[in-house]
Amino acid sequence: MMDADFSTIVLTVLVLLVFVVVIKAIAIVPQQHAWVIERLGKFDRAMSPGAGFVIPFIERVAYKHSLKEIPLDVPSQVCITRDNTQLQVDGVLYFQVTDPMRASYGSSNYISAITQLSQTTLRSVIGKMELDRTFEERDIINSTIVASLDEAALNWGVKVLRYEIKDLTPPNEILRAMQAQITAEREKRALIAASEGRRQEQINIATGEREAFIARSEGEKQAQINKAQGEATALITVADATAKAITQVADAVRHPGGMEAVNLKVAERYIEAFGNVAKTGNTLILPANLADMGGLIATAMAVVKNTGKVL
Structure with missing residues (x-):
């Protein structure tokens, strides 16, 4: 009975060991x-x-x-620029394990190695730049750090993907000086903008006056041209009408009874002219040969006849 119980216990232990x-x-x-x-x-x-x-x-x-992309917060550190200005710089590093064997045996602690290398590389890059350039060329700083880290991290089985500077903090004295410089620069730009505005205003006024003067002169020129053309047209019209009237009179003289009508018209005009002279003045001027009225009419008719022959 005891042997059976012992065998059962041993079998149970063996089963448990096999399961484990x-x-x-x-x-x-x-x-x-x-x-x-x-x-x-x-x-x-x-x-x-x-x-x-x-x-x-x-x-x-x-x-x-x-094997996921891992963000690593790089501790803040003090860096000195080329012009001997201190900067408090911190950033974040993104990397990924690409070779598990090298990540296990290439370094005792690849995370610590990457952190230390990123800090030393950052100090080296910042030390080659002046203060103003560090704010303007963050992309260059980031790419330089990534290139340096990626080359060294190959032996650790790690791929450095990117590095981003989170903050650049200069001393308070430098911040106040930068703020004063920015204020002066903005005031300078404001003055330049105001002077440019006044200059453009003067240019616009001068341009407007010049264009207005040109427009007025062009208008006066066109008005004179139109007036001259109108006067020329009027003269031509009057001349054409006079020529037609003379032609019609000449044609009428050639018809039967035309000469008698001319005699009558000349006599009427002659008498009417003397009548008007008598009405408008106190002094009456009479021709010396007033008695020879028929002779005057005959002379006028002779001119009419000669003119009719010419036409």
Whole structure:
């Protein structure tokens, strides 16, 4: 009876040991992780995400690495610029483990190594620049640090993705001097803008006056041209009308009875002219040959006849 109980206990212990061994032998690696397996204290392999087997008591999981992008806060430090100005600088570094084996054995602590290297590289880069350039060329500083870190981090199985400066803080004295400089610069730009405005105003006024003068002169010129053209047209019209009237009179004289009508018209005009002279003045001027009225009319008719022959 006791032998049966002992056998049962031994069997139970063996079953439990087998269960524990099986549990220990199964390794499930999460996504975006890598586990480094050592066999008898020596690197054997790196397990990728998924299920795997580890030989108990012979193999062990020595290191576990995350393959995700990791942000690393770089502690703030004092840097001295080329013009001997102190700057309080802090930043953030982004890196990723690309080789689990090198990340395990390339450095005792790759995170500390990256942090220290980024700080020394930052001090070196800032020391080559003047104060004003450090604010203007952050992208150059970031890219220079990334290039330096990435070259050194290859032996650590790490890929440095980017570095960003979070803050650049100069001493209070420098801040006050910079603020005064900014204020003076803004006042200078305001004065320049005001003078440019006055200059442009004067230019606009002069341009407007010049254009107005040109417009007035062009208007006067066009008015004179229009007046001259109008007078020329009027003269031509009067001349054409006079020529037509003379032609019609000449044609009328040639018809029967035309000469008698001319005689009558000349006599009427002659008498009417003397009548008007008598009405408008106190002094009456009479021609010397007033008695010879017929002779005057005959002379006028002779002119009319000669003119008719010419036409």
